[in-house]
Amino acid sequence: MSARPPVFVMNLYYTGIGIARNLDGLGVDVFGLSAEPDAPGVRSRFLRDVYTVPNSRDEPRALSERLMEIRQEHALAPVIFPTRDADVLFLHEYADLLSGHYCLPPSRDAARLLMDKLLLAALAHECDIAVPKTALCSSEVDLEQAAAEFAFPLVIKPRMAEEWRSRGAWEKVGARKAIPVDTPAELRDEYRKVAAVSREVLLQEYVAGEDSDIVVCCCCIGRDGRWLGHFTGKKLRQNPPLFGTGCLVEATPVPEIIEPSRLQRSCRGRVQA
Numbered sequence: 001m002s003a004r005p006p007v008f009v010m011n012l013y014y015t016g017i018g019i020a021r022n023l024d025g026l027g028v029d030v031f032g033l034s035a036e037p038d039a040p041g042v043r044s045r046f047l048r049d050v051y052t053v054p055n056s057r058d059e060p061r062a063l064s065e066r067l068m069e070i071r072q073e074h075a076l077a078p079v080i081f082p083t084r085d086a087d088v089l090f091l092h093e094y095a096d097l098l099s100g101h102y103c104l105p106p107s108r109d110a111a112r113l114l115m116d117k118l119l120l121a122a123l124a125h126e127c128d129i130a131v132p133k134t135a136l137c138s139s140e141v142d143l144e145q146a147a148a149e150f151a152f153p154l155v156i157k158p159r160m161a162e163e164w165r166s167r168g169a170w171e172k173v174g175a176r177k178a179i180p181v182d183t184p185a186e187l188r189d190e191y192r193k194v195a196a197v198s199r200e201v202l203l204q205e206y207v208a209g210e211d212s213d214i215v216v217c218c219c220c221i222g223r224d225g226r227w228l229g230h231f232t233g234k235k236l237r238q239n240p241p242l243f244g245t246g247c248l249v250e251a252t253p254v255p256e257i258i259e260p261s262r263l264q265r266s267c268r269g270r271v272q273a
Helices: 016-023 060-071 085-093 110-115 118-128 140-149 184-194 255-261
Strands: 007-010 032-036 049-052 079-081 134-137 154-158 178-179 203-204 215-221 227-239 247-253
Touching: 007 016, 016 032, 016 215, 016 247, 060 085, 079 247, 085 110, 110 118, 118 134, 118 203, 134 140, 140 184, 140 203, 154 184, 178 184, 184 203, 184 255, 227 255
Parallel strands: 007 032, 007 079, 032 049
Antiparallel strands: 134 203, 154 178, 154 203, 215 227, 227 247
């Protein structure tokens, strides 16, 4: 048993596996939290054990109760690492209950900024970070006005990713995280389909590229703003192509994205890690 607080990793896909792998050899016991018995990381040798828990998206209250049960098995307050939007929203909603028993990611204000794609795009623009042209649309009239100023192809997205991920909504949007459109007519038709889930959507200009062009820098930043650690990864394949969920992702050095991933000084006052 480690003398350091244990680490709980929520959802055992490539981000969760990457966290566990990077903590290996540091004297930290890493445990997985998974609602899926067949998740890729449940058999990872980097995990001391895996707890079966309710899904943070579909059963948040049941998950909070299960976490309170698991807490009794550990002398020190575990550190929780969320790895997807639903996890972040869950920890945000249940912070008052869990904060006295777990070490949670700090700053609720940061969660709001990072989860809201419109606010995040505005923040990136403020910090001189290149982002696609973006507009918030709540009607077909809004879409037509934005499309007249944008260059096709375009992409339709939810303002908050979880709007399309909630139970029942995912099927209505065609199990798609984002929807590419090439013409005004296609834009109108696709909007009418997703309006049953949420009339408010984001419209963005499409940035061309391949699945393998998508790279990520996952980092841990302390309360004082210091960069404490990181790992990088690269998508090799996703389903559906271009706008799907990563199904083949490689944890590999991508040194050229590390420095640009550090927050600029002008952003630090807005987003505290």
